Amino acid sequence: MREIVKISSDATEPDREDVLRMQGIPMDKKPSENTVHLFEKSMELYRTYAQPMGIVSEISIPAFEVVYTGEALNEESTPLDEIFRKADNLALFAVTIGEPVIEEIDELFKSNEYALGSMLDATASAGTEKAADVLEKHFFDFLEKKAETNSATTILRYSPGYCGWHVSAQKQLFRYLHPEDIGITLLDSFLMRPLKSISGVFVAGKREIHVFGDSYPFCRHCETHSCRERIRIIMDKSRPHSRHGGV
Amino acid sequence: MEILNEISRYLQHGDCEKVGSLTRQAVEKVPPRDILDNGLIAGMNVIGEKYKAHEIFLPDVLLAAKAMYAGMDVLRPLFLKEEMPTAGKVVIGTVRGDLHDIGKNLVGIMLRGAGFEVIDLGNDVPPEKFVETAQSENATVIGMSALLTTTMLVMKDVIEIVKEQGLSDRIRTIIGGAPVSAEFAHEIGADSYGYDSAHAVEQIRVLIREVNGRHGDREKR
Numbered sequence: 001m002r003e004i005v006k007i008s009s010d011a012t013e014p015d016r017e018d019v020l021r022m023q024g025i026p027m028d029k030k031p032s033e034n035t036v037h038l039f040e041k042s043m044e045l046y047r048t049y050a051q052p053m054g055i056v057s058e059i060s061i062p063a064f065e066v067v068y069t070g071e072a073l074n075e076e077s078t079p080l081d082e083i084f085r086k087a088d089n090l091a092l093f094a095v096t097i098g099e100p101v102i103e104e105i106d107e108l109f110k111s112n113e114y115a116l117g118s119m120l121d122a123t124a125s126a127g128t129e130k131a132a133d134v135l136e137k138h139f140f141d142f143l144e145k146k147a148e149t150n151s152a153t154t155i156l157r158y159s160p161g162y163c164g165w166h167v168s169a170q171k172q173l174f175r176y177l178h179p180e181d182i183g184i185t186l187l188d189s190f191l192m193r194p195l196k197s198i199s200g201v202f203v204a205g206k207r208e209i210h211v212f213g214d215s216y217p218f219c220r221h222c223e224t225h226s227c228r229e230r231i232r233i234i235m236d237k238s239r240p241h242s243r244h245g246g247v
Numbered sequence: 248m249e250i251l252n253e254i255s256r257y258l259q260h261g262d263c264e265k266v267g268s269l270t271r272q273a274v275e276k277v278p279p280r281d282i283l284d285n286g287l288i289a290g291m292n293v294i295g296e297k298y299k300a301h302e303i304f305l306p307d308v309l310l311a312a313k314a315m316y317a318g319m320d321v322l323r324p325l326f327l328k329e330e331m332p333t334a335g336k337v338v339i340g341t342v343r344g345d346l347h348d349i350g351k352n353l354v355g356i357m358l359r360g361a362g363f364e365v366i367d368l369g370n371d372v373p374p375e376k377f378v379e380t381a382q383s384e385n386a387t388v389i390g391m392s393a394l395l396t397t398t399m400l401v402m403k404d405v406i407e408i409v410k411e412q413g414l415s416d417r418i419r420t421i422i423g424g425a426p427v428s429a430e431f432a433h434e435i436g437a438d439s440y441g442y443d444s445a446h447a448v449e450q451i452r453v454l455i456r457e458v459n460g461r462h463g464d465r466e467k468r
Contacts, residue, residue: 023304023306024304024305024443025304025305025306026301031304032303032304032306034260034261034306034310035306038306112316113313114309114313114352114356115306115309115313117349117352118306118309118349118353119306121349161396167395167396168397187344187346189345189395189397189398190397191344191345191346195347221430
């Protein structure tokens with residue numbers, strides 16, 4: 001299966017708390033009136049300019065091994081290296097919310113509307129994550145239709161540039177997936193354009209395969225340790241098809 | 248003076264129109280330098296302190312910065328005859344191969360708000376350009392930003408050029424961006440590391456003080 005998915009921008013509208021967190025505002029702090037007003041304005045702009053699109057393509061474990069290895073620059077041992085061979089299904093993916101939002105952010109900064117530009121940037125980042133969530137759910141539904149899921153099936157996504165998977169693996173990922181078909185290009189520095197894009201692999205399997213420790217050497221440099229929260233969420237068995245967040 | 252307190256207060260609320268109109272009123276009776284120091288910069292200093300204390304957050308700082316510029320726009324022509332007061336000159340940019348410039352822009356906004364002169368080279372900046380500009384503009388600090396583990400290595404190239412050209416005693420370097428750390432800054436020989444935009448401003452102030460001290464100059468502010 002290889003599919004281009006047009007995602008409704010409504011489905012990618014980010015939660016206020018996610019956007020404000022990206023603006024450095026903790027959940028337990030009440031944002032100022034000005035901040036709330038900026039958020040609302042940024043959401044209006046997001047609705048006007050976001051053009052979310054995704055592409056997803058199944059990949060076998062041996063084929064993914066090539067993508068994972070990339071330019072042979074990965075850390076010696078990584079969580080994904082342990083996980084992907086235990087997967088039931090794998091799929092490469094890429095999503096973007098398009099270039100117009102980025103252009104609007106640039107325009108806002110050029111016209112000295114820094115606060116709104118910065119808020120829209122955070123809104124766009126959170127919206128891109130939501131777009132990846134939608135695509136991930138789309139892949140889950142596809143597997144479900146093929147009767148390839150069960151009550152323990154969980155999908156999590158992993159991206160080059162995180163947790164020891166070197167960003168240069170983007171080259172192989174692009175070679176296999178061709179996100180150019182939805183307007184995402186890869187620069188020599190392995191940066192994607194449009195900037196608000198996410199690529200990686202969806203790993204579907206028993207929730208236990210996604211559990212790993214945070215004592216890898218590179219974990220010392222990680223400021224978020226957000227993997228802990230992801231693992232906590234997927235191990236909460238009261239939740240159906242749990243996912244959330246990528247590394 | 249009450250009008251300067253008013254300017255400071257409205258700036259802290261991010262009210263551009265009020266700051267602009269009060270600054271226009273103030274120039275009738277107060278020297279521009281006093282308006283700058285005791286109205287605009289005083290207001291930004293309060294904003295900086297509140298931000299550090301987590302009493303306010305980024306959006307409020309950016310609104311205040313915009314209000315600061317509204318006041319500066321009124322004052323700038325009045326400083327044409329004398330040199331515009333500056334806390335120092337800084338060249339900033341996102342390094343070659345990297346197009347992320349939000350973090351760098353925020354540092355630029357904060358620096359200008361704190362009275363620094365900023366030359367923003369934009370993104371995807373080649374290493375040589377940082378150093379050439381710092382030399383030609385007589386800037387004291389080069390600030391580099393990167394958001395990728397691949398592009399952060401370019402920062403080292405800039406630092407090496409500064410060293411090779413024997414400029415280390417008068418040009419200081421500072422780095423920032425999601426993948427970099429104080430440890431990385433030390434490893435590549437950067438003079439400083441800013442973990443966020445407010446911290447970067449503080450660090451740049453220290454770097455400029457060091458260089459000015461070494462050269463026996465007096466800081467203007």
